[in-house]
Amino acid sequence: MPEKRSRDRRKDRRKQNSNDHERQFIQAPVILERRDRSAPAAEHSTSETTPVIMKHNDKTPLRVVAKPPQSSSSSSSPLSPSGTSSSQPPSNEMPGNASIPFLDRRHGRMSSDAVIKLLGDHPGHFVVGVVGKQGVGKSTVLSYLTHQPSNAFPIQSIESVAYSRHQTVGIDVFITPERTILLDTEPILSCSVLDEALRSTSMDGLHPELWLERESLYNLVFMLSVCNVVLVVSEGMQLDVAMLRYLKRAELLKFSLPDFPLIPAATFGQAQPDMNYYPDIVFVCNKCRDWELQWQQYNDMQVLLGNIFADSSLKTSGLVSFSNVLPAFKLSHRGPEQNLFLLPYDPNHEQPSTRDPPKDIWNVYDDGLCGVESFQTLVSGLREQISAAPRRLGKKGQVSEKDWYKNAIKLYELVRKSEYISDYIRVAMKTTHK
Numbered sequence: 351m352p353e354k355r356s357r358d359r360r361k362d363r364r365k366q367n368s369n370d371h372e373r374q375f376i377q378a379p380v381i382l383e384r385r386d387r388s389a390p391a392a393e394h395s396t397s398e399t400t401p402v403i404m405k406h407n408d409k410t411p412l413r414v415v416a417k418p419p420q421s422s423s424s425s426s427s428p429l430s431p432s433g434t435s436s437s438q439p440p441s442n443e444m445p446g447n448a449s450i451p452f453l454d455r456r457h458g459r460m461s462s463d464a465v466i467k468l469l470g471d472h473p474g475h476f477v478v479g480v481v482g483k484q485g486v487g488k489s490t491v492l493s494y495l496t497h498q499p500s501n502a503f504p505i506q507s508i509e510s511v512a513y514s515r516h517q518t519v520g521i522d523v524f525i526t527p528e529r530t531i532l533l534d535t536e537p538i539l540s541c542s543v544l545d546e547a548l549r550s551t552s553m554d555g556l557h558p559e560l561w562l563e564r565e566s567l568y569n570l571v572f573m574l575s576v577c578n579v580v581l582v583v584s585e586g587m588q589l590d591v592a593m594l595r596y597l598k599r600a601e602l603l604k605f606s607l608p609d610f611p612l613i614p615a616a617t618f619g620q621a622q623p624d625m626n627y628y629p630d631i632v633f634v635c636n637k638c639r640d641w642e643l644q645w646q647q648y649n650d651m652q653v654l655l656g657n658i659f660a661d662s663s664l665k666t667s668g669l670v671s672f673s674n675v676l677p678a679f680k681l682s683h684r685g686p687e688q689n690l691f692l693l694p695y696d697p698n699h700e701q702p703s704t705r706d707p708p709k710d711i712w713n714v715y716d717d718g719l720c721g722v723e724s725f726q727t728l729v730s731g732l733r734e735q736i737s738a739a740p741r742r743l744g745k746k747g748q749v750s751e752k753d754w755y756k757n758a759i760k761l762y763e764l765v766r767k768s769e770y771i772s773d774y775i776r777v778a779m780k781t782t783h784k
Contacts, residue, residue: 449503452523452533453762460759468525469751476741477531477754479573482583483593484537487636491583491693492534494729495736496526503534521569528737531751535573538566538593556775557782564775570600572765575607576758579630579669579739587635587642587692589651594658601628601664603770610749611760618745630665630739632689634732643692648672648679655688665689669739675731676723691732694725 450464478495480488493502502524522534536543544562547553553561573580582597584590608623615623633655659666667686673679681687741747749757765771 448501449522449524449532449534451520453521454519460762462759465523465755466752468523469531469755470529471750471752473748473750474529474741475531475749475751475754476529476739477533477577478579478581478736479533479535479577480581480583481535481538481570481573481597482581483585483590484540484542486583486585488537488581488583489534491581491634491636491729492524492532495530495532495733496524502532529751530737531754533573533577535569538570538596539563556779560775560778560782563778564771566596567600567603567771567774568765570597571604571607571768571771572762574600574604574629574664575609575627575761575765576754577629578742579632579736581632581634583634583636585635585637587638587644587647587651589633589635589654591654591658594655597631597664598658598662599774601662603768603774604628605770607761607764607768610746610753610757611764612757613749613753626663628663628665630669630689631659632670632691632736633666635690635692638692638694640694643694645679648690648692649681649683651690652681652685652688653683655690656685659688670732670735674735675728691728693728693732 450468452465453460478492480492482488489503490499493499496502503522519536521536524532524534526532539562543565544558547561547565548558556564582593584593606625608625609627610618611623615621618624635651655666667688670689670691671687672691673681673687
């Protein structure tokens with residue numbers, strides 16, 4: 351009897367082991383981590399790469415846990431010379447690290463899907479735009495209002511300059527970490543824009559020059575309607591009087607355009623929509639040579655701007671002061687200081703060679719000092735003063751970025767359908783035919 355019980359126990363034990371083995375064989379193992387194959391095998395011992403089998407109870411599957419290889423300064427991937435693993439995915443770039451199209455002029459529509467992803471729902475918005483003729487440095491000046499000027503707006507390439515082509519088409523947008531919306535526009539009254547349009551766009555029965563003037567007016571009026579601050583960029587110390595008069599013309603044609611057409615006036619506590627909104631205007635003389643930066647010439651430009659915009663509704667004073675950065679340029683007259691700022695050549699671009707200018711007793715700079723203050727100091731002063739611009743008061747200043755963008759789309763449609771601009775072009779057409 352004892353021998354029979356012993357044989358029965360051994361038989362039950364073998365049967366139980368057989369069932370355990372069958373159950374473990376059916377359940378698939380779970381691999382948590384594999385050995386790093388990129389590391390040389392000679393650098394690690396056998397015990398470091400051998401899987402450790404941990405046996406659990408019958409209700410859980412087998413788990414094969416491999417010890418990770420120890421880090422060694424001498425071990426590196428053959429595709430990664432710096433010693434880091436080349437299989438690690440690159441960090442994703444945050445949206446807004448480069449400008450994107452805001453308005454595609456070729457197709458005449460807004461890039462709504464791409465832009466709306468960058469805008470927020472929080473209260474408040476601040477928009478800075480730039481206008482000017484071709485090659486004056488609009489994109490460069492606007493890029494220096496960002497934290498990474500080299501990655502903001504594309505500037506004219508050497509090929510574009512050689513073939514007299516413009517770089518910006520339509521309107522581009524860039525949003526800074528401080529939530530400042532920057533709008534870069536294509537050049538005003540540019541022959542390059544006209545040449546491109548003649549190849550691919552209908553002139554709508556207009557003379558090419560009138561078509562170009564109409565498109566430029568569309569851009570100017572739109573920027574005056576949606577921006578808090580508009581930079582008017584020119585080249586050198588000579589103000590472009592034709593551009594200034596063109597700006598005043600856009601001011602007159604902006605009449606009857608509401609600031610927020612999609613928001614009822616009662617929301618802002620008004621009986622009628624505000625038709626008299628105008629932004630701050632800042633005149634930037636870019637690419638000034640060192641010997642051109644003279645107090646007397648700066649003073650004369652202040653007087654000229656004061657006379658041209660004496661009866662204008664545009665806010666051309668009280669925001670930017672060049673004398674705050676360079677006290678030597680403090681004005682002699684008692685009138686309001688116009689928003690005029692001077693910038694020398696960008697040191698990242700080659701300054702064209704010029705003949706030595708004659709000595710001038712009014713030149714506040716010494717020839718060897720290269721403008722006393724560096725380009726970085728001056729452009730930083732411009733950026734700080736623009737960033738400190740007062741926002742709109744009341745509920746209008748609390749309009750979110752997305753709501754601002756929706757109203758900007760509607761304003762673009764209203765500008766394109768403006769009867770005042772159509773009447774102006776019609777009168778100009780009759781004058782041209784005479």
